[in-house]
Amino acid sequence: MTSTQPYPAAAAYGRLLDQANRHDPYPHFTELAQEPIQRLDENSWLVSRHADITALLRDPRLSSEDGAGPQGPPGSDGRPFRGPFLLVDPPHHNTLRDQTMHQFMPRIMGMGPRIEAMVARLLDRHAGTRPGELDIVTALAYPLPVGVICELLGVPEEEEPVFHSFAARLTRALDPVETLTAQEIAELQVTRAQWREYLMPMIARRRDRPGIDLVSGLLTEGDPATRMNTLELATTLGLLLIAGHETTVNLITNGTLALLRHPDVLDRLRADPDLAPAVVEEALRFDPPVQQTSRRTTADVRIAGEVVPAGSRVVFLLGAANRDPRRFADPDRFWPERPGNAHLAFGGGVHYCFGAALARMEGQAALSAIAARLTGPRLLADPPPYRTNMLLRGPAELRVAYDAVT
Numbered sequence: 001m002t003s004t005q006p007y008p009a010a011a012a013y014g015r016l017l018d019q020a021n022r023h024d025p026y027p028h029f030t031e032l033a034q035e036p037i038q039r040l041d042e043n044s045w046l047v048s049r050h051a052d053i054t055a056l057l058r059d060p061r062l063s064s065e066d067g068a069g070p071q072g073p074p075g076s077d078g079r080p081f082r083g084p085f086l087l088v089d090p091p092h093h094n095t096l097r098d099q100t101m102h103q104f105m106p107r108i109m110g111m112g113p114r115i116e117a118m119v120a121r122l123l124d125r126h127a128g129t130r131p132g133e134l135d136i137v138t139a140l141a142y143p144l145p146v147g148v149i150c151e152l153l154g155v156p157e158e159e160e161p162v163f164h165s166f167a168a169r170l171t172r173a174l175d176p177v178e179t180l181t182a183q184e185i186a187e188l189q190v191t192r193a194q195w196r197e198y199l200m201p202m203i204a205r206r207r208d209r210p211g212i213d214l215v216s217g218l219l220t221e222g223d224p225a226t227r228m229n230t231l232e233l234a235t236t237l238g239l240l241l242i243a244g245h246e247t248t249v250n251l252i253t254n255g256t257l258a259l260l261r262h263p264d265v266l267d268r269l270r271a272d273p274d275l276a277p278a279v280v281e282e283a284l285r286f287d288p289p290v291q292q293t294s295r296r297t298t299a300d301v302r303i304a305g306e307v308v309p310a311g312s313r314v315v316f317l318l319g320a321a322n323r324d325p326r327r328f329a330d331p332d333r334f335w336p337e338r339p340g341n342a343h344l345a346f347g348g349g350v351h352y353c354f355g356a357a358l359a360r361m362e363g364q365a366a367l368s369a370i371a372a373r374l375t376g377p378r379l380l381a382d383p384p385p386y387r388t389n390m391l392l393r394g395p396a397e398l399r400v401a402y403d404a405v406t
């Protein structure tokens with residue numbers, strides 16, 4: 001078969017990627033999920049079911065590396081470049097992830113009250129106007145995660161806009177390359193170089209005079225033999241920013257949208273703040289911020305009866321798996337109280353989301369504050385306009401009218 005005769009799934013996948021369908025990709029996920037596995041082109045396959053994806057995310061024959069080898073220069077000790085660890089297989093993956101986790105976890109453990117205070121401060125800015133309107137994205141969903149990540153990395157508040165701008169531009173790197181124009185690919189290369197230029201002096205300062213922040217910890221603690229070199233550290237910080245920012249923006253925005261479309265749930269959350277964890281889990285399942293992820297087979301692998309040859313790209317449709325009727329009763333219903341909500345929004349296996357605990361804290365703080373403090377909230381545009389990103393999908397803005405912010 002030639003590339004001018006696409007495989008049948010290619011047309012449905014094209015509809016999924018189409019910006020015109022960004023506001024509601026779920027009918028297209030459902031269509032693709034009619035078959036557990038489908039060939040997209042000569043080299044790529046789509047997998048849609050919850051059970052298959054859950055197993056394959058844990059299968060060591062599926063690699064997160066692109067097969068092209070290290071993407072950076074070796075360190076001064078001659079060791080090959082490692083990272084970003086999202087795209088690295090064990091054993092280097094575990095070394096890099098463990099070092100970063102060791103610095104990250106203790107710092108986020110006590111952050112709950114700080115995050116709640118940041119949310120309160122952001123909403124306070126709107127407390128004076130009644131009635132009024134705000135855009136959830138600019139008012140809360142964007143500034144919160146960037147403020148949190150800057151605090152974790154010890155970045156001063158005045159540099160937050162710089163981080164914000166890098167986050168927005170670097171995120172495009174995660175999208176399927178077929179959705180990027182040549183100009184966007186060229187711009188990404190420039191942005192990556194600018195990001196390293198921006199970080200290098202900061203890393204050098206911490207190396208000279210370590211503080212108590214995460215970057216200083218990564219530079220000075222642990223086994224010197226496996227410690228990250230400067231470029232690996234810059235790459236890891238870029239990963240934390242890309243993986244942790246737009247995803248959390250989308251969780252807060254998608255979650256708010258779901259609540260405003262389901263006023264009964266919003267009322268229940270307002271009456272019972274303890275419902276916040278369940279609301280966040282259901283928002284993650286119902287409208288996942290990361291819609292798909294992929295791997296490369298390093299051996300022939302049998303998936304749902306098909307033999308996928310070594311060297312193939314396998315795309316996991318998380319948006320389909322989270323609505324798989326074999327796993328979730330009434331999957332199209334937004335139902336926080338659903339039993340056994342084992343969604344795949346954070347992936348699974350060794351690459352299970354590194355920042356899941358932090359994302360949950362931010363999501364719960366934001367959604368419970370919206371429920372508690374916005375009286376009479378209503379959507380001003382439904383559906384809202386969406387950003388062009390397919391992989392990290394979410395509204396560009398979410399305008400809400402309210403009677404008061406209390």
Ligand code: HEM
Pocket residue numbers: 085086087097239240243244245247248251288289290293294344345346347348350351352353354355356358359
């Ligand atoms: C990995 C989703 C927030 C950092 C992942 C993966 C998913 C995901 C699906 C697995 C990707 C794969 O296996 O190919 C999300 C969602 C978030 C979120 C939906 C918010 C709602 C965060 C935050 C951080 C973060 C706040 C950090 C501050 C990472 C990192 C990885 C990752 C570093 C790579 C882990 C590894 O390779 O071991 N995330 N994420 N994420 N996430 Fe998140």
